Amino acid sequence: MTEVVANPVTVRLYPLAAEHVAAMLADAVALVVAIVLWGAVGWTTGAIAVVPLLAFVALVHAVQMYRVAVRFDDTAITIIRPWRRWRVEWADVAGLIYSSREVRPATYRLHLVLKGSEPPYGRYLTDAELARYAKGPVVMTVFQVNRCAERVLDELARHGFPAPELVALRYRSPKYTPEEWMRAVAEDLIRSRGDEPQP
Incomplete structure (x- = not known):
């Protein structure tokens, strides 16, 4: 007999290689937006601007990858990816x-x-x-x-x-x-x- 889990259980997973690649598109968009905003505000440009901009892009990438998980509940399994979610009964x-x-x-x-x-x-x-x-x-x-x-x-x-x-x-x-x-x-x-x- 199947044991029923009362509360949903979420397991965070390592992202697939293809998910890292797909997320890089969002990373590139975030970098362009950050550069435009950086210039619009009038902050320092040049080599010194590279570090905070890259840190921002790394943060955007990490947030996308953090979402990768699998959730189990009484009725279904939900596979959570950065830009997609499958719920299968x-x-x-x-x-x-x-x-x-x-x-x-x-x-x-x-x-x-x-x-x-x-x-x-x-x-x-x-x-x-x-x-x-x-x-x-x-x-x-x-x-x-x-x-x-x-x-x-x-x-x-x-x-x-x-x-x-x-x-x-x-x-x-x-x-x-x-x-x-x-x-x-x-x-x-x-x-x-x-x-x-x-x-």
Whole structure:
């Protein structure tokens, strides 16, 4: 039975690399506005003005990044990004899956898999086929499981969604254990190979 959390729980996360890049557009706008206001007020220009202007831009960037979080409540998970917010009802979540990016170190993105978009139970799928199911909202990105990631995974488990293994494209449904899922996939693979014409 799923344990219900009475009060919303918010976990602050490290921003995704793409979110830093997107926020830089707002940083650039803030810098232009600051330069215009700086000149309009008639404050000192030149090299001495660089430090406070850059400090202001750094503050704008930090404020945007501070907003990155995941909020869990009794009815939904809310993924909060600098310029966007997704609220997904628990009833609409089918499971979880990691995707990965081949960089050093490898990074993993934990996606929600929404109902109607989950892989079929017991079907053997190639990695390319499984990648189509890792398109749901990104909950977090991790290099390895750390304290923030542990808190997110604990909250997901508390709401009935056990964490998948930290392996790309290993779908985790709350309806089946990983062993049941892998056994069904293995049986499907054996059946499909048995249907192949023998040389």
